[in-house]
Amino acid sequence: MKIDKSLPYKNLAGRPGRAIALILLTSLLSLTLFAGTLVIKSLRTGLFSLESRLGADLMIVPEEAYEQSQIENIVLNGSIGEFYMDSEKTAEIAKLAGIQEMSSQFFLASANSGCCSVPVQIIGYDPETDFSVSPWIKRSLAKEPQDMDVIIGSSLNAYVGDSLYFYGKECHVAAKLEKTGTNFDTAVFTNSNTIKELMRSAINRNMNKFGDVDPDKVVSCLMVNVDKAHTAQQIRLDINKNIEGVKAVQTRDLIAGVSESLGGAADLIGGLSAAIWILGIGILILSFNLSVNGRIKEFALLRMIGVSRKRLASIIMEETLIIGIVGAVIGSLTGLFVLVQFGTLIENKLGLPFLLPGTWNLVLLAIIAISVTVLSEVLSAAYSTLRISRIDTTYILRGGN
Amino acid sequence: MSLEAQSITKEYKRKGKKSSFFALKNTDLVLADGELTVLKGRSGSGKSTLLNIFAGLSKPTSGKILLDGTDIYSLGDGPLSVLRNTLIGVIPQEHFAIHTLSVLQNVCLPSVLFHKDGDVESRGFELLKLLGISELAGSSPSELSGGELRRMSAARALINNPRVILADEPTGDLDDENTELIFELLRKKACEGASVLVVTHENDAEKYADRSLKIQNGTLEYIPF
Ligand SMILES: Nc1ncnc2c1ncn2[C@@H]1O[C@H](COP(=O)(O)OP(=O)(O)OP(=O)(O)O)[C@@H](O)[C@H]1O
Numbered sequence A: 001m002k003i004d005k006s007l008p009y010k011n012l013a014g015r016p017g018r019a020i021a022l023i024l025l026t027s028l029l030s031l032t033l034f035a036g037t038l039v040i041k042s043l044r045t046g047l048f049s050l051e052s053r054l055g056a057d058l059m060i061v062p063e064e065a066y067e068q069s070q071i072e073n074i075v076l077n078g079s080i081g082e083f084y085m086d087s088e089k090t091a092e093i094a095k096l097a098g099i100q101e102m103s104s105q106f107f108l109a110s111a112n113s114g115c116c117s118v119p120v121q122i123i124g125y126d127p128e129t130d131f132s133v134s135p136w137i138k139r140s141l142a143k144e145p146q147d148m149d150v151i152i153g154s155s156l157n158a159y160v161g162d163s164l165y166f167y168g169k170e171c172h173v174a175a176k177l178e179k180t181g182t183n184f185d186t187a188v189f190t191n192s193n194t195i196k197e198l199m200r201s202a203i204n205r206n207m208n209k210f211g212d213v214d215p216d217k218v219v220s221c222l223m224v225n226v227d228k229a230h231t232a233q234q235i236r237l238d239i240n241k242n243i244e245g246v247k248a249v250q251t252r253d254l255i256a257g258v259s260e261s262l263g264g265a266a267d268l269i270g271g272l273s274a275a276i277w278i279l280g281i282g283i284l285i286l287s288f289n290l291s292v293n294g295r296i297k298e299f300a301l302l303r304m305i306g307v308s309r310k311r312l313a314s315i316i317m318e319e320t321l322i323i324g325i326v327g328a329v330i331g332s333l334t335g336l337f338v339l340v341q342f343g344t345l346i347e348n349k350l351g352l353p354f355l356l357p358g359t360w361n362l363v364l365l366a367i368i369a370i371s372v373t374v375l376s377e378v379l380s381a382a383y384s385t386l387r388i389s390r391i392d393t394t395y396i397l398r399g400g401n
Numbered sequence B: 001m002s003l004e005a006q007s008i009t010k011e012y013k014r015k016g017k018k019s020s021f022f023a024l025k026n027t028d029l030v031l032a033d034g035e036l037t038v039l040k041g042r043s044g045s046g047k048s049t050l051l052n053i054f055a056g057l058s059k060p061t062s063g064k065i066l067l068d069g070t071d072i073y074s075l076g077d078g079p080l081s082v083l084r085n086t087l088i089g090v091i092p093q094e095h096f097a098i099h100t101l102s103v104l105q106n107v108c109l110p111s112v113l114f115h116k117d118g119d120v121e122s123r124g125f126e127l128l129k130l131l132g133i134s135e136l137a138g139s140s141p142s143e144l145s146g147g148e149l150r151r152m153s154a155a156r157a158l159i160n161n162p163r164v165i166l167a168d169e170p171t172g173d174l175d176d177e178n179t180e181l182i183f184e185l186l187r188k189k190a191c192e193g194a195s196v197l198v199v200t201h202e203n204d205a206e207k208y209a210d211r212s213l214k215i216q217n218g219t220l221e222y223i224p225f
C-alpha cells in the first residue's frame, strides 16, 4: 500500500469534480497567456517581416498610382495592380544628392494561371542593383534567377520545377520563398528581363490596360535608400518638389497604418488576457480557500497523526502543482494547436501581417507560459496553504465545534 | 518512560468577552508506564483540553509536559510531530477520516506516511478484526456508522504501537459489548506497558483502571476506589 507518495493524487482523484474544474481554469489561464503572447508576437514578427521585405527608405511611384493608393493596396491589402512611369525619371532622381542606392521594380498583374485560382501580383526586380527583396530571395535561391525563371511566394500552389504560364509564356519555378506572413506570400518574382517579356506578351494579347507602353522605357517603382548625411524625410520632400509626375513615399509612413492597427490589436488582446487573468487568479484564490476550509478536519487529522506543518504544506502544494502542471500543459498545447491550425484564418480575420515564430521559439514560449501559469497557481494557493498549515488543531480536535 | 504534566494552565480568550477563561488551572498529572487512568468530569470541565495538551497538539498557557525530563513543547514543530507519530496514539472525541482513502488505508496512514517497516497492512487488518469491523476494510469511511468510525479511530491510534494512548470518550457511541471490547483492548495495551489515559463517562470504567480522576472546572481531583 503506497499512500505516502500518492496521498495528493488520491485527494485529487477522490474529488474529481473539483480537480477537473481547477484544471480547466488553469488551462484557460495558460491558453490565454500562450495564445495571447503568441498572437501579439506573430503580429510583431509579421510587421517586422513586412518592413524588411520593403527594405528601403523610400518608394517612388507614379503620381496617379500614389493618388489611387495603389502601392498601399498592393503591399498592405493584397490587391494586385500595375502602373508605370517613364524610366527617364530614374536618371533624374539619381542625380539628386543623398541617394545611396536605388533599384527599379516592375509590377504586372497576372491573368489566371495554373498555380493560382486568382490573378497574382508579378514583381520584376533587377538582381544587379536590388537591395530590398534579394536578401530574402537569396535564402531560397542561391544563384541568380535566369530569364523566364520565377520565384513564387510560399502560399502559391506550385513547386520548384513546375512550369507556370503567364500571358501564354512558359515560366519555370526556380524557387519557393519562405513564409513572410505578408501579401508577398501570394506574389511572384522575376528578373527584369522576364517581366518585360511577360509585359510584351500581355500587350500583344491586348490584356494590358497600358496597351501603349514600351516595356523597355518604363519602370513601376523605384526603391531608394538614402545616405547617412540625409534623412528619408529630406529626400522625400526634395523629390516631391523637384521631380514631376512622381511621388516619393516613406516606407515607414506606408506601414504606419499597419503598425497602428497592430498596436490596437495588441492592446486589445493584452487587455483581454489581463482581464481573464485577474478574474482567473481571483477564482483560483477563492476556490483554494474554499476547498481548504472544506477539508479542515482532514488536515487536523494529518497533524494529529504526526504530519508536521511543513509536510502538510507540501502535501497541499503537491496537489496544487499537479493541477497547475496538468492544466498549464493542456492549455498551452491547445493554444499551440489552435494557432498552428487556424493561423491563416486569424491572419485573414485580422487583416494584418502575421508570422508564427519558428519551432524553437514556440517551444520556448510554451515553456515560459507553462512556468508562469504554474507559478501563479502556486502563489494563488500559497495563502490558503500557509493558513491551513498553521491551524490550531485543538480547535478542531476538541470536539463539538 | 513517563509523561508528566507540571502545573499546566490553559487560558482561552473567548470571543466578544474581555475576561479570559481558564480551562485548566495548575494541573499536575503523571502518566506512568503500564497504567490505565480514567478521567471523568462534566461537559466543559477541561477533559479534552488536558488530553490535547498531553498529545502535543495544544500548547499550554503555562506549565510543562515532560517526556523523560524534556518539555515536549520546547521542541520544534518537526520533532514534536515525529513524537506524536511514534509515541502517541490519540482516539479523538470527534470522528476524523480521510474520505478519499479506504477504512484500512485510514488505519494504516500513521504508519504508511512515515515509511514504517513491516507488514502494516496485515497489522491494520488484525486490529480491524479485533475490533469487529474487518469486513469494512475496503469501504469508504463515509459509509460507516458512528460506532464503526469510532472503532476505526481506535485501530488507527494503535497501528504504530504507541507508548502513550490518549482516548477521548472512545466508547461514546458504542453498545455495551463493543464498549467492553475497547476497554479490554486498552487494558491489554496498559498491561503490555503503555500509559493509557481514557476520558469517559462509562460507569464501570473503573473496572479496567488503575486509578480514576475527576476534573471540575479545570481542577483535578483523585477519586479513590
Ligand atoms: N478554543 C477555545 N476557545 C475558547 N474556549 C474554549 C476553547 N476550547 C475549549 N474551550 C472551553 O474550555 C472548556 C473546556 O473544554 P473541553 O473541550 O476541554 O471540555 P470537555 O471536558 O472535553 O467537555 P466535553 O465533555 O463536552 O467534551 C469549555 O468550557 C470550552 O468552552
Ligand SMILES: [Mg+2]
Residues within 6 Å of the ligand: A398, A399, B047, B048, B049, B093, B168
Ligand atoms: Mg471533550
